[in-house]
Amino acid sequence: MPHPQVTAKLGLDVTRLEPTRAGDEESLGNGNWHLWTGDGEHHILRRYHVLRTEEDLVFETRVLDHLTDRGWCVPARVAGPVWYDDRLWAVTRFVPGKPHRGETPEQRAERGAVLARLHEELHDLERTGPLSEDELAAIEPLQLVFRVLMVMAALWNGQRNGRFDMAEIDHQLGRIRS
Incomplete structure (x- = not known):
């Protein structure tokens, strides 16, 4: 489990942490944990890949904020990022759901339509620099x-x-x- 200092640095009153999948503890990639706060909110605590930079997360936050402002249900930033143990950590909104298994043609068509809408929504997002x-x-x-x-x-x-x-x-x- 993530060290309590991580959530303390993020300024959250955490009542429960649970891994989202096995193997995240030792992974050099992203690690994710379900996080519940004292007020009952359900979030995701994320430890980012070893190669991720603060600049990456600034851009990621801009994209997620942009989509949130347009009504998308995305994992918007709740707290962070902070550095702990040479890795970036942040907390995002929990977005419920699960991937389709064995998609039908209708589900693939729906995914394509959503992807097209996503591209349309992001067309006016300017990259800085x-x-x-x-x-x-x-x-x-x-x-x-x-x-x-x-x-x-x-x-x-x-x-x-x-x-x-x-x-x-x-x-x-x-x-x-x-």
């Missing part, structure tokens, strides 16, 4: 991976449909080589 050199360096290999995935998707679609879009495959392969 240019990308850092680290961000630009991280994007370059991702662009290559994306292009390889586009070729693989075109090949997979061609195999499924019995017709390959050679123009698209050549276009993506040309972008990989450049």
Whole structure:
């Protein structure tokens, strides 16, 4: 369980903490715990991935606040972030729900419509400042991976449909080589 000093630094009167899943204690990735306060509120205590920065969390908070202001039910920030044991910690609103298992075509269509609405809602969210050199360096290999995935998707679609879009495959392969 998280050390009591974490929740003390966050300024919360915690009455109960429970892990959301096994293995978060030792993980270098995100860790999440259900957190209940003395006034009965249910939140999520999150320990962020070792590579997350305060700047990341500032942007994450801006996105979540932006969506909250537009009526979305998202895990908006309640407290934090704070540093403890060389990791960032914060508390967010608990959002009930669970993922669909074995989605139906209707559920996939609904997910697509929600994703489209999300993109529309975020179109006017401005990112502050240019990308850092680290961000630009991280994007370059991702662009290559994306292009390889586009070729693989075109090949997979061609195999499924019995017709390959050679123009698209050549276009993506040309972008990989450049």
